[in-house]
Amino acid sequence: MTQAAYGAQANPDLLARIPLDARRVLDVGCGAGALGATFRRRNPATRLEAVEADPALAEQAARHYDLVHRIDIESTAPPIPPGSLDALIYGDVLEHLRDPWAVLQRDAALLAEDGVLLVCVPNVEFWGFAAQLLAGRWRYTDQGLFDRTHLRWFSRQTMLEALREAGLQPLDVLPRIFEPERAEAFAEAMAPALKAIGVAKEDWLRRSAPLQYVWRATRRPPRLMVLVARTLRPVGGVNDVRILEPFRALASRPGVSTAAGPEAQLPKLEPEVPRVLILQRRLLDRPESLDYLRGLRATGALLVQEFDDDPAHWPVIAGNNNLAFRGVHAVQTSTPALRDLLSPFNDEIAVFPNALAELPEPQNFRDPSRLTLFFGALNREADIAPFLPVLNQVLAEAAGRLAVEVVHDQKSFAALDTPHKRYTPTADYATYRRLMAGCELAFLPLADTRFNRMKSDLKAVEAGGLRLCSLASPTVYAASLRHGETGLILPDPESLGHELRALLAEPTRALAIAEAARAWVREERLLARQVAPRLDWYRSLWERRAELDAALLRRVPALA
Incomplete structure (x- = not known):
């Protein structure tokens, strides 16, 4: 990995441990800022700050953080008020410092009473280290465990001691294991030597399999x-x-x-x-x-x-x-x-x-000459049936400028009289969202029945989060979407034809409505607002x- 690419990918194990409703976060050694960019999509309201000494990387990271402190973390304390951080992150940083123990002790005071310290460090006991040493092939590299800029080394035990010496309460540790089969094979090959020196193979494998550890620690024991x-x-x-x-x-x-x-x-x-x-x-x-x-x-x-x-x-x-x-x-x-x-x-x-959980980067509206209508729901065949004649008429008129993406509903898919359609059987949630993300319009029909009136507006939330313009029935959705602003409400099948023709004539209007729907989801319907x-x-x-x-x-x- 080149220096320019450092921090270009978010560590998912660190990301999952940043309190989703954190008010203020400091990411030390943020690199290009991928961690902040990804967390921003989960909680846009968090104040995200970072420390990055490299000017080029700091410039890239500035797009994703509210403020990037361009300082040497060892010589200069972060200009953060004590007790103000909900999360302090050291992702692959401590091993690069001359005195990481002093930095930990100094910066622990920045945490709020219920704030969390997150640390990712390489494991000096990693089996690959031993394999290279034994084979006489150990060399510094430009990245990874043998990075030539690594000055300090930690095992699980010594990192635990460092956190305690900083006055922190270690909560848990996650071993990051990437090649378990190779680790097991090496431990098996080493078994006779391990036995000869009184080390149990299973114990050594537990310590040597992880490439890195992710730690969580707090100033005081949290409420369980x-x-x-x-x-x-x-x-x-x-x-x-x-x-x-x-x-x-x-x-x-x-x-x-x-x-x-x-x-x-x-x-x-x-x-x-x-x-x-x-x-x-x-x-x-x-x-x-x-x-x-x-x-x-x-x-x-x-x-x-x-x-x-x-x-x-x-x-x-x-x-x-x-x-x-x-x-x-x-x-x-x-x-x-x-x-x-x-x-x-x-x-x-x-x-x-x-x-x-988050707002993914939009994937749609890439071809202004073509719109795709998404329909993916369980048990909605009766709800969509009255709209099919009008939809088929518009599809014929559009002559390829309108396509339909259908998930699950094979009966409705078969009734669509157009070659511009695609069908996917009932899929897992990730696939469902991926297919929706490639569309510009979401069709959300709900007949006015007691069962439907008890439905939630989830599909409008999903569509808005993925930047789709929803065409929805008044049942359920009229209470959530503002007609003409964050969606289009369809009181009858004829209105579907009217709105589709208007959007095909002016696709930028669909994009404007979709952007407004995305803003609604960002402000009101992200899980970050529900944690507390x-x-x-x-x-x-x-x-x-x-x-x-x-x-x-x-x-x-x-x-x-």
């Missing part, structure tokens, strides 16, 4: 919270949006531990450790459901039902006296309409609107657990 979710089997992006991405956002906070899966289990915990178990859309309609809930309650966890659809779609829920909502301590959902619908069965309900409210609610549940458990037993005495 353990969150476990029992999710649905993967279907589209339902799990991603409602559980997996929010969990990743919450886990960026020090002290918050998350785990999710269809049969996820709570770890063994001391009784005082706060814990919440989330059940994603569990119908609890079987005869053994009471025993199931009794077992979960016995773990000491607060039980939360996550539900984001009209429960009337599953009559078995009402058939079991709405145990799905009455038999838990609390409920979380996605819209005020669902909150109001569920409130007769549980008094403790929180609304967390669907939101995006979600965590505060879960902590509130734990603090009120006796009260909530008593209310639960009043609703369902059989759970006692």
Whole structure:
């Protein structure tokens, strides 16, 4: 890697550990600034500052940070008020310093009381180091573990000691292992020599497999919270949006531990450790459901039902006296309409609107002569059917200037009378978003039914985040999109034809609406805005657990 490319790629393990709702972050040795650029897409409101002594790299990084301090970190302390940083990052920096221990001790005071220090350092015990030394091939290089600018070396143990000497509380360490098979093969080859010197092969492999370590440390022990979710089997992006991405956002906070899966289990915990178990859309309609809930309650966890659809779609829920909502301590959902619908069965309900983890760089509007309409939804065949004749008419008129991208809905795809169409079967969430990102328009039809009125505006949020112009039904979307500004509302099929023809005549209008929709998502519908409210609610549940458990037993005495 050349110096000009240093910092051109974000370290994903550092990125995941920057508190998503951080107010102020200092990235020391930011290089070209990829870490800041990527985090900016997750939380545009964070004040991002950096330290970079190299003038050329600092110039590149300045595009992504609010301020770049062009100083030598060893000779000059960062001009940051003590106690003001939510995150202080040393990504591949400490090994380049003459006295990294002094720098750590000096800069620890910059952290807020609940701020986090993030460090990525190479591992001097890495097996590749030993392999080159034994073979007599050790040489300095221009990058990597043997970088000629490395002055100091750390093992896992010595980095732990350095953090403690700086007055910090080490929280956790992540080994970055890139070639596990080669590490295992080398350890196996070394096994006789290791045995001869009294070193267990398994212990040496554990220490030598990581190329680097990523550490988290704080000034004081953080408040703990353990969150476990029992999710649905993967279907589209339902799990991603409602559980997996929010969990990743919450886990960026020090002290918050998350785990999710269809049969996820709570770890063994001391009784005082706060814990919440989330059940994603569990119908609890079987005869053994009471025993199931009794077992979960016995773990000491607060039980939360996550539900984001009209429960009337599953009559078995009402058939079991709405145990799905009455038999838990609390409920979380996605819209005020669902909150109001569920409130007769549980008094403790929180609304967390669907939101995006980040705003990717736009990939569309590259050909001004052509627009692509995206349609990708589960179980919307009846909603789109009235629009198909008008859509086919516009497609014929457009003569190739309008194409259609369809995900999942094979019946509607077959009804499109055009060669300018492409079909993808039901896909994972990453594929779904990639296909959407290549389109300019999003078609979001919802017939005015009770079930649809309980839907969220997620597809408009996804479209806006990817810079698409949404053409949407009034049902659900009229409450979120401003017609003509952040989207286009279609009261009837004829309006679809009118709006499509207008956009084909003036594609720049579609781009303007898409940009405004992206700004709406950036300001209101990113997960960074929900980290504190979600965590505060879960902590509130734990603090009120006796009260909530008593209310639960009043609703369902059989759970006692």
